[in-house]
Amino acid sequence: MAILSDRLPSPARDAILNDLHAYLTIVIDQEWADMQQRKESRAADAKFQSLWQTVETVNMDPADNQLRGQMLSLLAAAHQSRETRLYQMTQGVPGLIWSLLIIFACTLIGCMLVFAAEASTSKAVLVGVFTSSLTLALLTVRVLDFPFESALQLSPRDFNGTLEKVDRLIAAAQPQGSRATE
Numbered sequence: 001m002a003i004l005s006d007r008l009p010s011p012a013r014d015a016i017l018n019d020l021h022a023y024l025t026i027v028i029d030q031e032w033a034d035m036q037q038r039k040e041s042r043a044a045d046a047k048f049q050s051l052w053q054t055v056e057t058v059n060m061d062p063a064d065n066q067l068r069g070q071m072l073s074l075l076a077a078a079h080q081s082r083e084t085r086l087y088q089m090t091q092g093v094p095g096l097i098w099s100l101l102i103i104f105a106c107t108l109i110g111c112m113l114v115f116a117a118e119a120s121t122s123k124a125v126l127v128g129v130f131t132s133s134l135t136l137a138l139l140t141v142r143v144l145d146f147p148f149e150s151a152l153q154l155s156p157r158d159f160n161g162t163l164e165k166v167d168r169l170i171a172a173a174q175p176q177g178s179r180a181t182e
Helices: 010-036 042-057 062-090 095-115 123-146 157-173 175-182
Strands: none
Touching: 010 042, 010 062, 010 157, 042 062, 095 123
């Protein structure tokens, strides 16, 4: 969307790029931290709505209406991705399923212990490996259960990269005189 808006004349381009910059900044600075606590950021939602409103209402030449349509299409896709991200932050494995998984694992381990009642080193190793494998599988499910928390949490790396590109486009769009004063 930033690349498309960069093809627009100055007032429209600046408005869209500034709103896009504001949205990306709030996602990185606030929404990602809120998602770790399973909360939706109202501020990020407001910035997204503001960006959408800007694209819909900014003055463009009639020749640029195709660009507006493409940007609105990209915003619709971004909105769907955001809704998916917000849905995933709250949806984990239900407690009943966790209980069933733990009971199933304990039952399997118990069966292994019963069938390996005759003490031998190979049977003890087999039960140990089986128990470790089941435990690691359950721990993996737990770590991946909520993607915005835990040691394997998703990072806002893609948002950071996009923000850097938007910053470069904004800097390139500024007149030479105003860059020297900053």
